[in-house]
Amino acid sequence: MTPINSRHWILFACLSLLWGTSFLNIAVSLRSFTPEQIVGWRLILAALVLFLVMLYQNKRLPVKLIEWGKFALFACLGNLLPYWLIAHGQQTVTSGMAGLLMAIMPLATMLLAHWFITGEKLTRNRIIGFIMGIMGVAFVLWPSLIRGNNSWFGAIIILLAAFSYAVNTILLRLQAPPDISVLSTGIMISAAIMGAFIWPDMWLVDWRSVATESLISLIWLGLVPTGLASVIYLTLVKQAGPHFVSNNNYIIPVIAYLAGAAFLAEPVALVDFIAMAVILAGIAISRR
Numbered sequence: 494m495t496p497i498n499s500r501h502w503i504l505f506a507c508l509s510l511l512w513g514t515s516f517l518n519i520a521v522s523l524r525s526f527t528p529e530q531i532v533g534w535r536l537i538l539a540a541l542v543l544f545l546v547m548l549y550q551n552k553r554l555p556v557k558l559i560e561w562g563k564f565a566l567f568a569c570l571g572n573l574l575p576y577w578l579i580a581h582g583q584q585t586v587t588s589g590m591a592g593l594l595m596a597i598m599p600l601a602t603m604l605l606a607h608w609f610i611t612g613e614k615l616t617r618n619r620i621i622g623f624i625m626g627i628m629g630v631a632f633v634l635w636p637s638l639i640r641g642n643n644s645w646f647g648a649i650i651i652l653l654a655a656f657s658y659a660v661n662t663i664l665l666r667l668q669a670p671p672d673i674s675v676l677s678t679g680i681m682i683s684a685a686i687m688g689a690f691i692w693p694d695m696w697l698v699d700w701r702s703v704a705t706e707s708l709i710s711l712i713w714l715g716l717v718p719t720g721l722a723s724v725i726y727l728t729l730v731k732q733a734g735p736h737f738v739s740n741n742n743y744i745i746p747v748i749a750y751l752a753g754a755a756f757l758a759e760p761v762a763l764v765d766f767i768a769m770a771v772i773l774a775g776i777a778i779s780r781r
Contacts, residue, residue: 513748538715592749622779
């Protein structure tokens, strides 16, 4: 691992921006595509990017079935299920709210790690941080739901997506992975193949009726925030370390909320910013 330098900070900013605006791209894609179509094409495009990068690095995918079985498990929990839940949730939840709710993921991971990861026991700060995170979610949801801008169902399934990401993170930490580039490529290819079988309707797109902005958003979502961002993420984890990369948990909810307000005219409320501050403060306290 090399010392943190300006290049790492630039890559970190790009990664946070790409992941933070992915909720915006999903919202625009939903104007012309179903959630299943968004997930399926997103995975196919991202798998293509990662496969080409892996070939460029002169690496090869494993041939053992047990390795592909692991890829399939990680793909379900880390790609197929959360992508599908988020896309469905954003049908009745604004993109900014979706990004804000996803901020609970590192706190859920911390809670699960208490039982499943050696040396990751809950401390006073972690408990306080988790409680603050839950309070922040409740604080932001209640007035938003009362105003009718978001639905309970949409919010709950987005929180389930965050929990799915957390479970996948724990499994990845328990399983000593092979080369991380090969791992990511294998997972994305597995997810794309399973998505094509699970949702055969993803191919039935009336391209003539698809709005240009939705098509551009979907292509961008697959190639860049999902595919290219994975390459940036792997580079940063290898060179700067996972702890440095995890700081984007503070940035992504803010970007998601502001992007939705700026580009989609989503409502902005003071209570949302207060809740955001409470959730991010909870993450900060839990990591002390």
